[in-house]
Amino acid sequence: MTTKPTPGERFEGVMLVLILLAIGGMAAAASFTHVHDWTMNNSPAGTGDWFGWANAVISDLVPSASDSKSADADATTCTSAPTPSWSSSPPPRSRWPGSSPRRNPPSPAGCSPLYPRSGSSP
16 A cells, blocks of 8 residues: 655655756766866867867766666576686786786676576677
């Protein structure tokens, strides 16, 4: 059984959304302006201002769009294939002094690094 929100709860929800939109808008403006300014400072003389804004849009929005696509792909069901024993061992030492070995993020529960999603193969 679902209860109807009270006027106070509804007002609180609206205010939270407005606060979130304001913060998101300010963060987007700061990010776009930063990328635009950096692009224009590192571009050849005579480069049009539009180029800085185009780079800001591409640099900020394309990764966001591709991230939402990968989130959709991660939501698929994983196989229950066992995780190989070598995947839990520490990575080999780096050959370069001062650098750390690359570590892969852990696989979601029930997902094998070899077969990350149902229907996929190595």
